[in-house]
Amino acid sequence: MFESLSDRLSGILDKLTGRGALSESDVNEALREVRRALIEADVALPVVRSFTDKVRVRAVGAEVVKSVTPGQMVVKIVHDQLVEMLGADAEPIDLNAPAPVAIMMVGLQGSGKTTTTAKIARRLATRDKRRVLMASLDTRRPAAQEQLKVLGEQNGIDTLPIVAGQGPVDIARRAIQAARLGGYDVVMLDTAGRIHIDEALMHEMAEIKAATNPHEILLVADALTGQDAVNLATSFDERVGITGIALTRMDGDGRGGAALSMRAVTGKPVKIIGTGEKAEALEDFHPRRIADRILGMGDIVSLVEKAAEAIDAEKAAKMAAKMQKGHFDLEDLAEQLRQMEKLGGMSGVMGMLPGIGKMKKQLDAANLDDKMFKRQIAIIQSMTPEERRKPDILKASRKKRIAAGAGLDVAEVNKLLKMHRQMADMMKLMGKKKGLFGKMMSGL
Numbered sequence: 001m002f003e004s005l006s007d008r009l010s011g012i013l014d015k016l017t018g019r020g021a022l023s024e025s026d027v028n029e030a031l032r033e034v035r036r037a038l039i040e041a042d043v044a045l046p047v048v049r050s051f052t053d054k055v056r057v058r059a060v061g062a063e064v065v066k067s068v069t070p071g072q073m074v075v076k077i078v079h080d081q082l083v084e085m086l087g088a089d090a091e092p093i094d095l096n097a098p099a100p101v102a103i104m105m106v107g108l109q110g111s112g113k114t115t116t117t118a119k120i121a122r123r124l125a126t127r128d129k130r131r132v133l134m135a136s137l138d139t140r141r142p143a144a145q146e147q148l149k150v151l152g153e154q155n156g157i158d159t160l161p162i163v164a165g166q167g168p169v170d171i172a173r174r175a176i177q178a179a180r181l182g183g184y185d186v187v188m189l190d191t192a193g194r195i196h197i198d199e200a201l202m203h204e205m206a207e208i209k210a211a212t213n214p215h216e217i218l219l220v221a222d223a224l225t226g227q228d229a230v231n232l233a234t235s236f237d238e239r240v241g242i243t244g245i246a247l248t249r250m251d252g253d254g255r256g257g258a259a260l261s262m263r264a265v266t267g268k269p270v271k272i273i274g275t276g277e278k279a280e281a282l283e284d285f286h287p288r289r290i291a292d293r294i295l296g297m298g299d300i301v302s303l304v305e306k307a308a309e310a311i312d313a314e315k316a317a318k319m320a321a322k323m324q325k326g327h328f329d330l331e332d333l334a335e336q337l338r339q340m341e342k343l344g345g346m347s348g349v350m351g352m353l354p355g356i357g358k359m360k361k362q363l364d365a366a367n368l369d370d371k372m373f374k375r376q377i378a379i380i381q382s383m384t385p386e387e388r389r390k391p392d393i394l395k396a397s398r399k400k401r402i403a404a405g406a407g408l409d410v411a412e413v414n415k416l417l418k419m420h421r422q423m424a425d426m427m428k429l430m431g432k433k434k435g436l437f438g439k440m441m442s443g444l
């Protein structure tokens with residue numbers, strides 16, 4: 001999402017850090033470029049103005065002049081202001097209320113409301129061990145209630161039984177009642193959307209709010225719609241009152257303007273972001289980490305958290321034990337590749353590593369794209385179990401068969417085997433260094 005802005009800002013700031021002394025006009029020139037970069041990233045104009053003004057005041061002040069490394073100091077100031085613009089501290093979804101805590105999800109049709117409802121429910125259930133009930137109040141779109149039911153079944157979350165002919169407010173009341181009787185901690189209300197904001201929609205939202213007194217009202221908005229998302233949040237807040245924002249499609253290649261200006265314009269926190277279609281593609285919005293990512297400082301904390309959620313600890317521990325003994329067959333490699341895929345593929349992992357943004361071109365040239373893991377897994381899947389255990393038996397004719405099975409060249413099969421050999425050798429070496437590697441693996 002922030003790739004192009006990140007490239008621009010890193011470029012501008014790199015020029016500053018390369019110098020010894022900075023004059024006021026150096027700083028002003030850099031700030032003009034920063035301003036342009038933010039506008040091109042579709043950040044709301046008043047937000048850009050206030051951002052650059054604040055940076056300027058600090059950057060031409062004594063703080064920088066006296067600094068031994070003035071360039072670094074400016075980078076720090078830009079970073080601090082970015083964090084402030086994004087809302088300073090992370091504000092996660094708040095469940096601090098008597099059970100059942102009602103969370104009302106509002107937004108336009110197609111914004112990802114139903115998907116996000118299920119994602120949040122799944123996370124509250126699996127990570128936070130809450131009992132969650134979901135209810136769809138969308139009686140307009142014929143399949144909406146079924147859609148939530150299916151998502152509930154897929155993710156092991158209970159949904160309110162559907163009663164044909166009931167209106168949204170009655171469903172909402174029934175949901176609260178059912179949650180109370182059933183001992184649920186949280187009840188998620190997925191409301192109906194429209195293509196545009198209209199009176200009827202706002203009226204319906206206000207009625208549901210009055211009937212259920214939700215602790216959180218989250219507006220779901222599509223990050224790819226840029227400033228429209230920001231305007232939408234403002235309208236919903238004025239008419240219904242929202243407690244926070246869930247921004248979806250942060251995995252898309254939008255310019256980032258919505259995510260960057262949402263907090264500053266609406267005064268409401270972005271609480272959560274959707275980063276893909278899968279149920280686990282949900283993250284808290286951490287202003288500091290996002291600022292780190294934008295300024296190319298990487299985001300190791302998010303990567304480790306993502307890994308901890310995606311990686312099956314039991315499997316990892318088993319694999320680590322095997323590796324310590326120097327066993328690492330192709331089945332193990334396939335398992336590792338699957339884990340990497342779960343972390344969002346190559347770009348998902350790389351985007352969070354510091355300094356990697358600048359290496360992106362080299363990575364592209366080396367053909368390290370998102371499909372790489374998929375191709376490698378396909379090759380291993382085309383092998384027989386025996387071949388996976390004993391790669392040594394793979395001679396030309398078998399390799400040809402495997403390549404054909406995966407729809408790839410024999411060269412790709414050779415590349416994978418070579419990579420596996422190198423990894424297996426390394427594992428053997430590390431296995432001898434008693435336990436350290438194993439601890440690292442299971443510590444993820």
Ligand code: GDP
Pocket residue numbers: 107108109110111112113114115116193247248249250251252273274275276277281
């Ligand atoms: P609703 O009409 O607002 O309830 O929208 P849905 O929840 O049905 O979502 C519409 C489409 O957007 C579906 O295909 C979702 O899979 C997709 N979607 C939702 N959130 C995200 C996200 O964070 N990233 C991506 N790439 N797709 C998403």
